[in-house]
Amino acid sequence: MKMNRQRRGSGEGRPTWIQPLMEWSSIQKVKARLKGPLDGVPAEIGNITLSNAGRQLLAWWLEARGDRAMPEAGDVNPRALVELLPYIRYLSWEDEDRLVFRIFGSALAEATGTDITGYDMFAFSHDEAGIDKVRLKRIHEQPCGIVLVRDVFSKDGACYPCEFMTLPIAPGPDGKKRIIGTIVPAVQVEEWKADFIFDRILTLRRALYFDTGAGVPDPAPGLYV
Numbered sequence: 001m002k003m004n005r006q007r008r009g010s011g012e013g014r015p016t017w018i019q020p021l022m023e024w025s026s027i028q029k030v031k032a033r034l035k036g037p038l039d040g041v042p043a044e045i046g047n048i049t050l051s052n053a054g055r056q057l058l059a060w061w062l063e064a065r066g067d068r069a070m071p072e073a074g075d076v077n078p079r080a081l082v083e084l085l086p087y088i089r090y091l092s093w094e095d096e097d098r099l100v101f102r103i104f105g106s107a108l109a110e111a112t113g114t115d116i117t118g119y120d121m122f123a124f125s126h127d128e129a130g131i132d133k134v135r136l137k138r139i140h141e142q143p144c145g146i147v148l149v150r151d152v153f154s155k156d157g158a159c160y161p162c163e164f165m166t167l168p169i170a171p172g173p174d175g176k177k178r179i180i181g182t183i184v185p186a187v188q189v190e191e192w193k194a195d196f197i198f199d200r201i202l203t204l205r206r207a208l209y210f211d212t213g214a215g216v217p218d219p220a221p222g223l224y225v
Helices: 052-065 106-112 129-141
Strands: 088-093 099-104 144-153 159-169 178-185 204-211
Touching (some): 052 144, 052 159, 129 144, 129 159, 129 204
Antiparallel strands (some): 088 099, 144 159, 144 204, 159 178
16 A cells, blocks of 8 residues: 655744654653653563653553453543653454554654544555564553564664554443554654655564563464564
């Protein structure tokens, strides 16, 4: 599937309101509006040091779920996530094969030059789409989180890793399972400017499930990296 790309560029070419969202200093400051402290929320998973945004989302998720396996769709509160929303992707399983973007944050749309809200994630076919689908289904089958580190490319061709924090959300009244996650650079960059090509494999550096109380999936070919 090809998409219409409407890149506005960076710096003065961007709307005034969005420019700060793309700067490293802003990504490092965003917070979820929590009732309690971050105590007990890991800063590292395996040997992956979590981004500020990823850790803040995980803190919200743990607080929102209470004593359940995961939060429900009705627990997803934009007020609690308002600072994180520019970096959030929120998707729903419309059926067994289609995972559709309900929210694709403004910073993500600006960084990639494309707003993919309403698109099926797996419409952008590539050789690893099948294992990506299996990988994401597992976080509901055995409730847990997964953090991925994938390489993306800047507009000048430089390659750098991005962190994809991903967590399950239980169905709402419509019966559809959801996924919520953040995407942010995994290394310090002065300004975030990527160039996603959605039907190309983005090199996967790490794929690591983490235990949120129900264990993690057994190792299987391709699931862990």
